[in-house]
Every structure is written in structure tokens, then in C-alpha cells.
Amino acid sequence: MAEPIKQMKNPKYFYELTISSSPHAHSPVTTQVIMRDVLIALLPALIGSVCFFGFRALMVTLVSAAACVFFEWGYRKIMKKDSTVYDLSAVVTGVLLAYVCPVTIPYWMIIIGDFFAIVLVKQLFGGIGKNFVNPALAARAFLFSWPVVMSTWVKPGFENAAGIFSTADAVTAATPLAAMHAGSLEGVSLLELMVGNVGGCLGETSAVLLLIGGAYLVIRKVITPRIPLAFIGTVAVIGLLFPQGNDRITWMLASVCSGGVMLGAIFMATDYVTSPITKAGQIIFGIGCGVITMVIRYFGAYNEGVSYAILVMNACVVLLDKVGRPRKFGAPKKEAAKK
Amino acid sequence: MAFSFFGGVHPKENKWYAEEQRTLGFPEPDILVIPMSQHIGAPCQPLVKKGDTVTMGQKIGDNQGLCVPVHAPVSGKVKAVEMRPHSSGMTQMSVVIENDHKGTLCPDIHPRTPEEVAALSKEDLMAIIREAGIVGMGGATFPTHVKLSSGMGKVDTIIVNVSECEPYIVADDRLCQEFPDEMLSGLQIIMKILDQKAAVVAMEDNKEAAAKAIRAAIDPKTGIRLEILPAKYPQGAEKQLIYAVTGREVPSGGLPAAVGCAVFNAATCKAIHDAVYEGMPLIRRIVTVSGDIVMIPRNLLVPIGTSFDDLLEAAGRGGVPYKVLSGGPMMGVAQFDLSVPVTKGTNAVTILGQKNRYAVSHPHCIRCGKCMDACPMHLMPVKMYEAATSGNVEEMKSYDMLDCIECGCCAYTCPATIPLVQAFRAGKQRIRDAQPPRK
Numbered sequence: 001m002a003e004p005i006k007q008m009k010n011p012k013y014f015y016e017l018t019i020s021s022s023p024h025a026h027s028p029v030t031t032q033v034i035m036r037d038v039l040i041a042l043l044p045a046l047i048g049s050v051c052f053f054g055f056r057a058l059m060v061t062l063v064s065a066a067a068c069v070f071f072e073w074g075y076r077k078i079m080k081k082d083s084t085v086y087d088l089s090a091v092v093t094g095v096l097l098a099y100v101c102p103v104t105i106p107y108w109m110i111i112i113g114d115f116f117a118i119v120l121v122k123q124l125f126g127g128i129g130k131n132f133v134n135p136a137l138a139a140r141a142f143l144f145s146w147p148v149v150m151s152t153w154v155k156p157g158f159e160n161a162a163g164i165f166s167t168a169d170a171v172t173a174a175t176p177l178a179a180m181h182a183g184s185l186e187g188v189s190l191l192e193l194m195v196g197n198v199g200g201c202l203g204e205t206s207a208v209l210l211l212i213g214g215a216y217l218v219i220r221k222v223i224t225p226r227i228p229l230a231f232i233g234t235v236a237v238i239g240l241l242f243p244q245g246n247d248r249i250t251w252m253l254a255s256v257c258s259g260g261v262m263l264g265a266i267f268m269a270t271d272y273v274t275s276p277i278t279k280a281g282q283i284i285f286g287i288g289c290g291v292i293t294m295v296i297r298y299f300g301a302y303n304e305g306v307s308y309a310i311l312v313m314n315a316c317v318v319l320l321d322k323v324g325r326p327r328k329f330g331a332p333k334k335e336a337a338k339k
Numbered sequence: 340m341a342f343s344f345f346g347g348v349h350p351k352e353n354k355w356y357a358e359e360q361r362t363l364g365f366p367e368p369d370i371l372v373i374p375m376s377q378h379i380g381a382p383c384q385p386l387v388k389k390g391d392t393v394t395m396g397q398k399i400g401d402n403q404g405l406c407v408p409v410h411a412p413v414s415g416k417v418k419a420v421e422m423r424p425h426s427s428g429m430t431q432m433s434v435v436i437e438n439d440h441k442g443t444l445c446p447d448i449h450p451r452t453p454e455e456v457a458a459l460s461k462e463d464l465m466a467i468i469r470e471a472g473i474v475g476m477g478g479a480t481f482p483t484h485v486k487l488s489s490g491m492g493k494v495d496t497i498i499v500n501v502s503e504c505e506p507y508i509v510a511d512d513r514l515c516q517e518f519p520d521e522m523l524s525g526l527q528i529i530m531k532i533l534d535q536k537a538a539v540v541a542m543e544d545n546k547e548a549a550a551k552a553i554r555a556a557i558d559p560k561t562g563i564r565l566e567i568l569p570a571k572y573p574q575g576a577e578k579q580l581i582y583a584v585t586g587r588e589v590p591s592g593g594l595p596a597a598v599g600c601a602v603f604n605a606a607t608c609k610a611i612h613d614a615v616y617e618g619m620p621l622i623r624r625i626v627t628v629s630g631d632i633v634m635i636p637r638n639l640l641v642p643i644g645t646s647f648d649d650l651l652e653a654a655g656r657g658g659v660p661y662k663v664l665s666g667g668p669m670m671g672v673a674q675f676d677l678s679v680p681v682t683k684g685t686n687a688v689t690i691l692g693q694k695n696r697y698a699v700s701h702p703h704c705i706r707c708g709k710c711m712d713a714c715p716m717h718l719m720p721v722k723m724y725e726a727a728t729s730g731n732v733e734e735m736k737s738y739d740m741l742d743c744i745e746c747g748c749c750a751y752t753c754p755a756t757i758p759l760v761q762a763f764r765a766g767k768q769r770i771r772d773a774q775p776p777r778k
Contacts, residue, residue, distance in 0.1 A: 018662050018696075019428075019675050021761035023747030024689075025350050025506060025668035026697050031705055031754040084703065129705045129755075224712075277708035277721060321722075328739050329345075329578065329716040330591040 031128075035088035037222045041213035042095055042267065048196050048206040052156035053103040057202050061098040063107050067114035068094030075123045089128050093117050096136035099203025099263060100307065101143065104152050113139040133314040134274045137307045153199035175199040176258045181303035184245030193257045200259070207257040214266035223270040226279065230286025231265035231293075232256055238294040260306035261293065268307070274314040278324030285320055288313045342586045344579040346715040347571040348748045350669065352545060353506045357629040357636035362513050364640055365653065369438050371644030372423050372680040373399065373409055374431040378474040379481050380405030385434055391417045396445035396620050398470075399434050407472045407482045411436055412622035412642035414443035426647075426665040426672055426679045433680070436644065448618045456615055461491075461532050464615065471614030472621045472683070477511075477575065477604035478666060480684040483611070486601060487532050495599040497538040498584050499526055499608060501553075502574035504543060505667030507629040508687040511605045513638045514625055515542075515549035518609055519556035525608030527561060528615055533601065537562035540605075541584050543570040572669060573746040577602050579715050591742055606686070626650065626681055630690035632658035641681055648677040650688050661696055664689040669747045702757050710749035710759065716742050720749035720759050727766035732773045735766045743767065 049057040072090035076083050084090075097113050117139035125131045144150050153175050176188045176198050188198055196206025204210075217223045239255030240248050255261070260268075269275060269289050276282050289309045296305025376382035383400030387393060393411040401408040415438045423433035451459075459467070469484040477500060499522075503511045515522060530538055540557075542550055544567050557563050568574055568583050578589045580602060587598040595602055606624060613619045622643055629636040634655030641650065647663060664671030665685055681688075710720035718739055726734040743763045750759040 017660060017673070017675050017677075019673040020662075021758060021764060022666075022671055022673075022745070023669045023751050023760065024662055024664060024671060024673065024691060024695065025751060026756060027348065027350070027752045027754075029709075029752070029754055030756065031703075034705075034707065034754050087703075089705070128703045272705050272707040277706055277711055277719070325719065326711070326717045328591060328718055328742055329582075330588045330593065330742070332590070 031087040031089070034222055035092050037217060037220050038092050038267070039088065039095065041216045041222075042092075042099070042203070044209040044212045045099065045196075045203045045206055045263070046095075048209040049099075049103070049202050052197055052205060053154060053202065057103050060101065060103060060105060060107070060110060060202060061095055064098035064101075064110045064114055065091045065094035067111045068097070068118050071115055071118040072123070075119055076127070079123075081127070084128050087128060090118060093122070093135045095203075096267060097139050099267075100136060100140045100201050100260065102150065102152055102154070103202045104154055105143075105149060109143060109146060109149060113143045116142045129273050131273055132317070133311050134268055134271050137268055137311050137314075140307050141311065155199060156197050156205070175303075176254065177297075177303045180245070180254060180258060181297065190250060190253055190257075193254060198258075201263075204260045204263040207262045210262040210266055214262075217266070217270075223266075224282070226282040227269045227275060227286040227289075228265040230283045231269055231289045232261060234287045234290025235261055235294060238290065242294075242298070244298065255294070255297075259297075259304045264289070264293075264306035264310055269310050269313070274310075274317060276317050276320040276324060278321050278326060281317070281320035281324030284323065285313050285317070288316065342583055343569060343571070344574075344582045344715055345717060346713050346748060347573060347579070348713050348751050349570070350506050350572055350751060352570070353629075353631070354509055354512070354545065356507060356631075356633065357509045357627050357638055358512065358548075360509075360513070360636055360638050362517055362625055362638045362640050365642075365645070365649075367413055367438055367440065367642060368645050368649045370418070370646075371412060371415075371436045371438060371642060372433045372646065372678075373412065373436065373644040374423065374425050374433045374680060374682055375400045375409060376425075376431050377409060377472075377480060377643070377682040377684065378407055379479065380407075380485075382406070382432065383409050385420050385432065387417050387420070387434060389417055389419055393417060393436060394443045394445040396448045396622060398620075405482060405485060407469055407474055407484070408620075409434075409472055409643075410620040410622050411445075412644050413438045414441050415439040424676045424679050426674060426682060426685060428672060428675075448620075450617050451615065453616075456528075459615075464528060464532055467614055468611055470620070471610070473607060473610045473614060474621075474683050475604055476606035476610060476621075476624060476683060476686065478670070478684045478686060479577075480682075483603070483607055486603075487529065489594070490533055490596045490601040492534075493596045493599060494533050494535065494601045496585055496601070497526070497529060497533060497535050498580060498600060498602045499538065499540045499605055500575055500577075500580055500602050501540060501542040501546070501549065501605045502568065502580060503546070504570065504572040504574040505669050505671075505687070507689050508627050508667045509629070510625045510627045510638060510686045512546045512549045513627075514605050514609060515546070516552045519552045521612040522605050522608045523553075523556055523558075523561070523563060524616070525610070525612035526563060526603070528611050529601075529603060529608065530562075535562075537564070539563075539584055540565045541568055541580055542566070543568055543574055545570045573715055573744070573748065576715065576744055576746055578744070591739070621683060624681070624683065624685070626685055627687040628654040628690075629687065630660075630692070631695070632656065632660060632692035633690050643683060644680045646678050646680055647674060647688055650681070651677065651690065654690070656690070658692045660690050661693045662691045664691065668695075669751065670745065697756060703755055704757060705755060707754060709752045709754065713748040713752045715746060715748060716744055718742060720763075723766070724757060724759055724762055727762040730769070732770055735770055740766050741770060 068090040117135035121135040239252035243251035292309035419435040422430040425431040474480040
């Protein structure tokens, strides 16, 4: 018989020790930290939006975020699942949906969009990490059931900013994209386009502020610049090669800075859940998004294609991950080519 | 030319706890438990029985095949030969020795003069290394004489592993600072056996004092050079280290000898020196006792068979431990019974406090791909985890789960704190279970 172990003999040595599989250390970066970083990165664009479109931009964003959190909480509660509210992913979805809607959108409508994004797109597929398309973009596509509301653009500037509660006094204006779709970029200077003082969706107009957010995400290693660079690069190259008005360089810059390219490339296409995890897959994904965006812009009836481009590419992710599978360490090089 | 391997993580090093602590002797414990299996391969058969008197360095267990003997670390009386808990979490046949504190040396132990050593043939040296019970002391505990004999004629690069990439552990760092000559002399014996004129001591750039000591001790005529590598976990993993030093990739499922490399731990080199020059078998090793709730982090030269309890006593507790690990936080084995002994592969005992507790509240994969960026084997942990949870053996195999080295980088970096390594260990076992038994 074994001697009684020492712990038993000397109670002062008795501890409740935890045993588990290694590793016993963990990186401080959790899902919540990542989502918080994304929200911080989205902040400059929100501040810009309030400056361009008035206080209503902030209200729409807050209502959308709150509604997303509510639907996420409610669904998980009703279905008796663990709460995923604290990972902040619902807040990110809500803010992103607000960013891709016009500032004049009625509150009831964005709440419907939030319901669609959280319950139908995200939770019915199994919650965070399981949805196959970006919830915010899918909801935007859904909200185009009200096409007039979704393509009413107000002129930026405080004097024209829509009131908090009403949408009646908004002065409508054409977006730079509509002008570009018609054939040339007129009436808008390139500088205004970059700063974002133009008509468009709530959070998409300011290329500079979105780039600041993107730089923050890259520095914090939340995203790699692969998808944004491939996306924006492809749009730039196509804009440079096939200008449809103005000179090549102006057209290229206008293509990149107008519409949802920046917001889509930095915040939507890099959504972890619906983008490839392999390096090669990410680059193909970015290029695909860029090509489809420009094809829709040039040949489509509607002047913007970013959201549909990303949705289409979301559906290809499984395939892209197979194509881009890395060669494992120590595998012969030709075997990797065979796979 | 140093290469940097792909992937890896940089956990908080926490080396400062024990870095400055000189290696100390240790008040020898009264009771020592010496497990019969301290290496990869066949366990030893006990050569002593209850009531026998043993002397320090006497062989108390041996066996045929892939096996090295174990020795009595102290002199005294055999109290029992029985199953005892082991740091792997299992029980092992062990010899329990009651220390008589006399330190009577075994009569077989004779120091050799350098001339005698120079006259020894390769076969003699390998026999000495086997008889001294020397195994890889970095944790893998592969019998060193087998590594040497399988590497003969194939190896063109000898690498000494002082990377010590795990947080908290500084045992090899201290060894290089305090015993650089012994370490290098052991390395020269390895070079002689493998017919090499050169060797590389690979060290991470966070060990400046050790690098200084080694640089001062290296005789340029010996062909040994020091290579400083940027600190990154898991630098000390054999395949990653070989890649970092030579740029060669050990083929999947292959041994380092397949690319002409042989990697030895620094402590192993010193053990070889002790065995050849002093005639002393492997009965003591340096153990770092550290952790965030340890009062006095220490590096202790302890006899094999000392219990973890005694080490905790020596270091002092600064709080209620959450986990006690054999090894470091990345690959260490959590202990539930502190009567387990130090074995040849125990380089550290790490005591973690309650603040290391992290709750897995939302184990939902968000497909961020951070595990893929961290995997030093270029695998796809996210897909492997899906396969492991589905239980599909074919799918697990198709995602190369058997290539996983269980370094823990993926689980360390996972934002959802998914227990990936645990899933892969279970998955690998399922794959092995599903394979038809070897004939």
C-alpha cells in the first residue's frame, strides 16, 4: 500500500489545485477586446458623420447599436443559450448597419434592419462565428425593400443637417457616385470627397477618417492589411485603366474615395467570420470584391456595388480557404501544389 | 545567418522572477522517490528491493532496448518499491529511498583525467553516456545515446538548445552563466562522437548575461559559435530551432537527422561532461522554482526524486496557488498531487496564483484566424478544431492533426479562449485508436 500522500499528513500543504491541459497562459486579447478595438476604430468616422450630417447621425447609430444588443440578448434568452452580449459583436453589427444607411432613415426601419441582421442572419445560423454573410450588409440589402428611403441623400453641412426627430427638412442631393455613374465627377472637389463632406451613407463618406480607423486596427493587429489593400488596390487599378470621365488619376482617386469602398474594405470585408482565414484566400477575396464592385458600378443599374460585392464574395469563403490552404511545415513543396 | 520561423507568439516572459538567482544547493530531502521511467522508451526494471542499502550514484534500475538506467541520487535505505504518483499525472513504479544524509559515494564512480578521456573511443563514450542515464533534459527525455548513434554519419550541424522560450524558466540560462566550461566540454564530447568540427550554441536574445558567459568561455579553436536568435515562443521546439538556425525544414513525421541536424539541450551537455570527466551519473539537475506567487524564486540544484512539496517549501508561498506546473506555463503539466518527484526532464516548477485564472465564458470561434498566424507548423487550428469536435477521424487526419506539436500558441492567442490544445490531444488519441494495430 502506498504511504498516505504528504498533503494529507500536513494539512498546511493542502490546496485546491486546478488541473487542465496546457497552455496555462493566455493572451490578454479576447473577443471583447477585439470588438472594442473595432468600435474605437469606427469612432473617427462617427465624429465626422456628426459634423457632416448633424446630431441625427449619432442618434441613428446609437439606436441601431442598442437594438442589435437587445435582439441578441432577447434571442439568446428565449432560446436558453449563453449570453453573447458582452463580446460586443452585436454593437459592432449595429454601428456598421447604421453606417451603411442614409442619415434620414426612420428609426423603425433601422430597427427592422437590426432584427434582420441579428436574428435572421446571425443567430439563426448559430450566433457569432457561424453566419456566412456579413449581417450588417445583408440587412442593408434587405432594407432596399424601401428603395426610396435607402437612396435619399441629404446634402452635408450643419445648415442642412436633418433634425433629430424629423426627416422632413432634409435637403436632398445627389451623391458623387451618382454623378460618376452618370459619366463624370462634377460639382464635388476631390478634397471634399476625401474628407467626406459629400452626400452618402451615414458613415461611409470620409475616406480619411476611415483610414485612420483602419490604421488603428492594423497597428493593434486586429486585422491584417491584406484584404483592404487587395480590395482598394483592385478598385484603384480598374479605375486607372478604365476611366469613364475626367482624367485617369482623378477618376482613380474618386473611385477609391467615393461610395462605400473605404468602409467596405476596412470594416466589412475584414469581418473575421465572413472572410477567408488563409493568406492567399484573403488576397483573392479582396481582389474579387474590388472587381465585382467596379463591374456593378460600371454596368449595373444602381451606382454602388460594394455591399453586393462583399456579399457575393462572402459566399465564396469556404472555397477560398480550400484554395489558400498553407503548406504545412516540413511538407514537400510539390505535395502542397498537389493539394 | 539566423532565420525566423513562421508563427509563434510572444507571451510575457516573466524571466525576471528567477533570472538573477544563483543556483543553490538544496537541503537534501529525507525521502526521495525515483520513478523507473524518466525517459521515452521502455521503463526500467528495479534492481533493488525493499530494505537494500544504496549508495549515491548506484544503479537502481535498468532494462533492455530503448532505455537508460536510473541511479540513486543519495545514499540510504530502500524504503519501498511501489507505484507512486508521477508528474505526468499517472502512477509509475518507483524506488523510494530514505536518505541517510551521509552521501556515501558508489565505489564504481571514478573521475577521469583529460588524457584518459582523450583515449576513449566513440563507442566507449556512448556506453558511458548510456550508463550515466543521460536523456534530453529539455523535457522530451529522449535517450541521448540513441540520438547520438542514430545521428552518426548523418549529422552535419550540431545545435545546443539554450533558447528556453517558455516564460518563467531560467534553468538553462543559469547553467550557461555558472557552468559554461562544463557545458562546452560536454558539447565537445558530442562533437567528437558525431565527427564534427563545428557546432552552434543557439540562444535567445533575452539572455544577455548567459551570452556573455558563453562568449567568454568559447575557445575559437573548437569551432563552436554562438548564435543569438530573436526571442519568440516556441523557439526551443526542435523543428523550429533547426529552421531558425539553418533554414532547413525537418520533414513531416521525420527526425532532425533527416536534415543533418542534431539538437542537444544545454543541461544535457553538462550532464555528459559530468558523466565522462567525473564519472557521475545523472542524479541532479537544475530546477527553476518560480511563478507569480512565489516568495523567493530560486534556481535549485536538486537530487532527482525530490518532491514538489519540498521545492515549494524552499521557495516560499506568497498566496494560494491556482496551478502548480511541472514545466512552464505554455507546455507544463498541471499537478494535482505535490508529492510527485522531480525527474530528469523537470526543468521548472511553476506556481501560478489565482490571477492566472481565466474563465472560458464565450467559447465561440469568431474565425479570426489568429491561431493560423500563430501556428509554427503552418496548420489550420480552426479547421482542426471543427474536425476534432465533429469527431471525424478522416477529417482530423486530412487537416494534419498529427503534425501538431502541442506548443499551445493557438490556444494562447485564441480570443475566444477555446481549449484548442486539449481538443487536439484528444483528437490525436482518436486518430491513433482508429489506426489498425501494428503487426
